[in-house]
């Protein structure tokens with residue numbers, strides 16, 4: 001579904017990402033793991049057209065989308081839950097969700113699906129988004145991304161700033177989405193939780209992919225155990 005080859009990305013004339021290759025097939029949940037500063041956000045921003053200097057191939061459904069503006073990429077069916085969530089605090093929960101639908105009609109059914117995934121968003125429907133807790137805001141950010149009825153959902157560190165309890169809740173909802181057929185690319189530094197959710201993963205350090213494989217292989221990898229799992 002998404003196939004990235006030899007991706008090189010530059011910010012302020014500095015090279016941040018080096019020769020990245022990554023693939024995600026339909027229905028897969030794939031993790032891109034790495035510590036703070038590894039380049040995860042730069043990676044998503046380059047996929048979604050926010051960074052001008054990008055080299056390499058970004059194929060989505062066998063079409064090269066590199067160089068397209070963000071709105072065109074969203075319209076093709078890629079949805080992003082950004083690192084900073086970027087919900088609109090002075091708008092209600094429902095208004096925030098509605099923004100995610102873009103110009104699509106027939107979104108009422110999607111709204112029902114999102115309410116069934118996150119019942120709290122229905123309970124808080126008319127509340128201003130800025131008054132939600134951190135966990136609720138993360139659910140709203142995911143719900144808004146789903147309102148575009150995407151083909152692939154990309155999440156940039158959804159666990160950041162959340163308590164272990166809420167991380168569990170958010171990851172269980174992602175698991176359910178995966179079971180229902182959603183294709184998910186998850187960027188995380190919370191490696192233990194991400195490995196529990198995903199089937200396959202990549203590990204990124206200093207702007208390069210240093211490891212890739214099935215979740216089980218990564219779990220047993222000596223570097224992953226030492227650097228990330230404290231085993």
Ligand SMILES: Nc1ncnc2c1ncn2[C@@H]1O[C@H](COP(=O)(O)OP(=O)(O)O)[C@@H](O)[C@H]1O
Nearest residue numbers: 011012016034035036037038039040041042043
């Ligand atoms: N706007 C920018 N200009 C120059 N360098 C940046 C910019 N944003 C991030 N960087 C650098 O890019 C590297 C990767 O950052 P980032 O993609 O945010 O990593 P992560 O999301 O994995 O924490 C870091 O070394 C960071 O300092």
Ligand SMILES: [Mg+2]
Nearest residue numbers: 040041083157
């Ligand atoms: Mg980041």
